[in-house]
Amino acid sequence: MVHAGCCIWEKIQAVLDKRLKELGIRNVYFPLFIPESLFKKEEQHVAGFSPEVAWVTKAGDTELSEKLAVRPTSETIMYDSYSKWIRSWRDLPLLYNQWCNVVRWEFKYPKPFLRTREFLWQEGHTVHATKEEADTQTLTILQVYRELVEEYLAIPVLTGRKSEKEKFAGALYTTALEAYMPDGRALQMGTSHNLGQNFAKAFNIKFLGKSGMEELAWQTSWGVSTRMIGAVIMVHGDDKGLVLPPKIAPLQAVIVPILFDESKARVLDECRKIGESLKKALSVHVDIRDGYTPGWKFNQWEMKGVPIRIEIGPKDLESRQAVVVRRDTGEKQAIKIRELAKKIPAILERIQENLYSRARKSLEGNITETKTWSEFTNAIESRKLVKACFCGDAACEEKIRESSGGASSRVIPFEQPKQQGICVKCGRAGMLAYFGKSY
Amino acid sequence: MVHAGCCIWEKIQAVLDKRLKELGIRNVYFPLFIPESLFKKEEQHVAGFSPEVAWVTKAGDTELSEKLAVRPTSETIMYDSYSKWIRSWRDLPLLYNQWCNVVRWEFKYPKPFLRTREFLWQEGHTVHATKEEADTQTLTILQVYRELVEEYLAIPVLTGRKSEKEKFAGALYTTALEAYMPDGRALQMGTSHNLGQNFAKAFNIKFLGKSGMEELAWQTSWGVSTRMIGAVIMVHGDDKGLVLPPKIAPLQAVIVPILFDESKARVLDECRKIGESLKKALSVHVDIRDGYTPGWKFNQWEMKGVPIRIEIGPKDLESRQAVVVRRDTGEKQAIKIRELAKKIPAILERIQENLYSRARKSLEGNITETKTWSEFTNAIESRKLVKACFCGDAACEEKIRESSGGASSRVIPFEQPKQQGICVKCGRAGMLAYFGKSY
Numbered sequence: 001m002v003h004a005g006c007c008i009w010e011k012i013q014a015v016l017d018k019r020l021k022e023l024g025i026r027n028v029y030f031p032l033f034i035p036e037s038l039f040k041k042e043e044q045h046v047a048g049f050s051p052e053v054a055w056v057t058k059a060g061d062t063e064l065s066e067k068l069a070v071r072p073t074s075e076t077i078m079y080d081s082y083s084k085w086i087r088s089w090r091d092l093p094l095l096y097n098q099w100c101n102v103v104r105w106e107f108k109y110p111k112p113f114l115r116t117r118e119f120l121w122q123e124g125h126t127v128h129a130t131k132e133e134a135d136t137q138t139l140t141i142l143q144v145y146r147e148l149v150e151e152y153l154a155i156p157v158l159t160g161r162k163s164e165k166e167k168f169a170g171a172l173y174t175t176a177l178e179a180y181m182p183d184g185r186a187l188q189m190g191t192s193h194n195l196g197q198n199f200a201k202a203f204n205i206k207f208l209g210k211s212g213m214e215e216l217a218w219q220t221s222w223g224v225s226t227r228m229i230g231a232v233i234m235v236h237g238d239d240k241g242l243v244l245p246p247k248i249a250p251l252q253a254v255i256v257p258i259l260f261d262e263s264k265a266r267v268l269d270e271c272r273k274i275g276e277s278l279k280k281a282l283s284v285h286v287d288i289r290d291g292y293t294p295g296w297k298f299n300q301w302e303m304k305g306v307p308i309r310i311e312i313g314p315k316d317l318e319s320r321q322a323v324v325v326r327r328d329t330g331e332k333q334a335i336k337i338r339e340l341a342k343k344i345p346a347i348l349e350r351i352q353e354n355l356y357s358r359a360r361k362s363l364e365g366n367i368t369e370t371k372t373w374s375e376f377t378n379a380i381e382s383r384k385l386v387k388a389c390f391c392g393d394a395a396c397e398e399k400i401r402e403s404s405g406g407a408s409s410r411v412i413p414f415e416q417p418k419q420q421g422i423c424v425k426c427g428r429a430g431m432l433a434y435f436g437k438s439y
Numbered sequence: 440m441v442h443a444g445c446c447i448w449e450k451i452q453a454v455l456d457k458r459l460k461e462l463g464i465r466n467v468y469f470p471l472f473i474p475e476s477l478f479k480k481e482e483q484h485v486a487g488f489s490p491e492v493a494w495v496t497k498a499g500d501t502e503l504s505e506k507l508a509v510r511p512t513s514e515t516i517m518y519d520s521y522s523k524w525i526r527s528w529r530d531l532p533l534l535y536n537q538w539c540n541v542v543r544w545e546f547k548y549p550k551p552f553l554r555t556r557e558f559l560w561q562e563g564h565t566v567h568a569t570k571e572e573a574d575t576q577t578l579t580i581l582q583v584y585r586e587l588v589e590e591y592l593a594i595p596v597l598t599g600r601k602s603e604k605e606k607f608a609g610a611l612y613t614t615a616l617e618a619y620m621p622d623g624r625a626l627q628m629g630t631s632h633n634l635g636q637n638f639a640k641a642f643n644i645k646f647l648g649k650s651g652m653e654e655l656a657w658q659t660s661w662g663v664s665t666r667m668i669g670a671v672i673m674v675h676g677d678d679k680g681l682v683l684p685p686k687i688a689p690l691q692a693v694i695v696p697i698l699f700d701e702s703k704a705r706v707l708d709e710c711r712k713i714g715e716s717l718k719k720a721l722s723v724h725v726d727i728r729d730g731y732t733p734g735w736k737f738n739q740w741e742m743k744g745v746p747i748r749i750e751i752g753p754k755d756l757e758s759r760q761a762v763v764v765r766r767d768t769g770e771k772q773a774i775k776i777r778e779l780a781k782k783i784p785a786i787l788e789r790i791q792e793n794l795y796s797r798a799r800k801s802l803e804g805n806i807t808e809t810k811t812w813s814e815f816t817n818a819i820e821s822r823k824l825v826k827a828c829f830c831g832d833a834a835c836e837e838k839i840r841e842s843s844g845g846a847s848s849r850v851i852p853f854e855q856p857k858q859q860g861i862c863v864k865c866g867r868a869g870m871l872a873y874f875g876k877s878y
Binding site: 001002005006007009010026028030031032033050051052053054055058059060061067068070096100105118120 | 441445449465466467470489490492493494495496497507509535539540544557
């Protein structure tokens with residue numbers, strides 16, 4: 001991941017890490033390698049992940065006696081420790097998170113940020129005394145993710161449950177955020193699972209309840225990854241390159257001096273001063289490079305997605321103003337230099353809002369509600385997100401996928417109409433769901 | 440790594456990351472897996488690291504056509520990209536760093552934090568136009584590390600070059616920080632290498648110089664790891680548990696209410712208020728847990744190494760004071776409640792200084808200068824750091840190791856006496872070096 005991607009990830013990490021800590025969640029770090037015997041303890045989990053696990057079989061020249069999975073996710077290695085740490089209800093809830101890399105071997109064609117063999121993420125793993133507490137934790141995190149994605153990345157999402165077919169391998173149920181990409185595909189932005197007692201059974205995570213009886217624990221796990229950076233690039237970018245939401249942009253504004261020989265020193269000096277004066281209010285860079293024309297610099301910073309460009313030349317200085325250009329709309333305005341520190345933050349806010357509302361319109365404009373199978377396949381073919389009734393059955397969903405050219409259910413909204421509908425494919429009673437092609 | 444270790448690592452990361460960014464160094468992230476063909480490109484490097492590389496040979500059920508090294512360090516994968524990115528002197532210096540996990544397969548008995556198969560670290564990798572620039576970069580980073588370790592971790596270090604035998608595989612020369620552990624061993628706290636042009640040759644990293652001629656680049660690499668947390672535990676810890684330097688302690692002070700039935704509500708309430716009032720100046724926690732005695736809490740927080748404990752009971756409240764206890768010395772003092780916010784930060788500073796000066800005394804008191812081989816072996820046997828003259832030859836150093844029960848040269852100080860001495864082992868001309876047993 002090159003520098004710009006890393007900067008965005010650091011911003012995302014800072015926001016989310018602070019929020020998770022406020023919720024009492026604490027960071028830990030577990031090993032990258034999971035011994036095969038641990039990895040295989042929960043049946044559905046191993047079935048779901050086995051095809052994409054990278055295996056370490058040798059160290060130096062020595063064949064290992066037990067092969068090691070490079071973690072695709074850390075349930076199995078963390079819960080082996082949890083079973084040793086948890087003794088009584090006093091140890092609950094146990095609320096841990098880790099920031100790390102994971103590997104999922106894709107045999108399909110990889111796509112930068114969206115589908116890569118290694119990615120960075122956070123994975124939270126909590127343990128609770130009751131199903132209700134685990135339900136609440138699952139939904140609280142989904143809401144935290146939603147705020148992160150909508151307020152910081154300026155990407156609107158649909159939320160809900162995953163179908164039986166699409167849920168996390170080993171979970172009781174999975175909740176998720178889905179976003180709509182301009183190429184017509186849905187992108188899963190994050191998931192939060194209630195694991196029920198499945199892993200607790202497999203890993204023997206029990207606790208002495210308040211009643212004095214031994215009880216099986218309830219668990220959740222949840223994660224978001226560097227994939228979100230790919231969504232930012234796709235949702236907001238245009239033909240000139242990246243367009244970054246101000247709240248996560250590594251650089252919020254760039255000052256480009258317009259230089260002529262006779263006024264060069266004065267303009268550079270003034271630009272540096274303005275840069276310094278803005279540093280308290282935003283992250284700003286003064287591009288003083290020699291040997292590049294202003295036009296070349298404009299293009300480069302546009303490509304990098306910097307939200308605001310400030311142009312300052314000798315004539316601007318005479319009238320004590322600067323030309324301020326918005327990356328999202330291209331809109332130019334002259335602003336008095338003494339007002340920059342006050343006005344630029346307000347413009348950054350408007351850019352943030354504009355990016356969100358533009359993406360919101362695109363999402364809403366690309367949802368099509370369908371009642372019949374032919375409407376359904378037409379809408380999928382036109383790259384829409386399709387709202388349709390669905391029986392929920394995994395076999396029926398497989399048929400839908402096969403006969404629609406690859407559509408899958410993305411989420412089943414928490415709020416359902418009062419009257420049940422009829423499955424668009426099989427005609428059985430069904431619930432409302434969003435379908436689309438995914439990455 | 441459990442929560443406390445993670446917190447300390449986060450503190451270290453925050454300090455160092457800020458400092459590196461001030462030096463213009465930018466974060467990137469490269470892949471965990473290094474194809475064997477890349478890994479083998481630099482001869483000395485591959486020879487040095489091969490015995491401890493974990494190899495991925497399978498993905499799912501498929502045997503990979505080329506096996507993949509789990510990075511033990513990232514020179515080979517980063518420099519393959521560098522050779523594509525660098526074209527002219529305008530691209531230099533290139534200053535990148537990454538925070539990541541690395542794996543080095545130890546067949547020896549592992550030790551938590553000090554010698555583990557996986558650890559977290561940062562690795563910086565820079566490219567320069569000249570040897571002089573690379574020299575400067577190498578030493579600048581060594582100084583940054585020294586400040587981090589001495590000022591934040593409160594651990595004094597010896598700095599200098601590594602011998603030919605101990606230098607990094609593939610480097611022109613290695614500089615390092617060494618600390619003295621209470622068990623008599625030396626611990627390498629960080630290294631900063633001038634790689635010369637070795638990797639540039641192997642990976643074809645060339646640039647068009649200002650003169651218009653193509654030139655080979657000069658490189659540095661450098662890193663510190665979670666091993667530093669192990670050093671903190673060993674250097675400052677005592678029989679009661681951890682003793683953490685205030686600057687990196689996850690929690691700087693803990694308030695323990697002394698509760699009696701009749702005054703419980705009032706004392707708890709006051710403790711919470713005091714906790715709130717201290718939060719601006721330091722990180723503080725109020726331990727309001729029910730069902731544990733104050734004594735039990737004292738022990739637990741001592742074990743966790745919290746620098747300051749504040750005890751508040753009903754009698755203290757009457758006289759508007761609290762009992763403040765230092766973790767490093769056990770010293771107790773009564774302080775007026777209204778003065779806590781002013782006085783505690785000053786005490787934290789004194790604890791930080793005391794930990795450093797105690798460790799400094801231990802380091803200095805355990806250095807023995809030796810002239811003869813029998814003095815040398817006696818001092819090594821008495822678990823000292825030995826200052827002795829040494830010819831610098833790798834074969835001679837191997838003999839020293841074998842015949843001293845495992846001593847190796849730790850660093851060769853930059854400042855050498857004007858008159859050259861005679862190697863303590865072979866009698867040839869030599870330079871002054873520190874020897875010791877290491878982890």
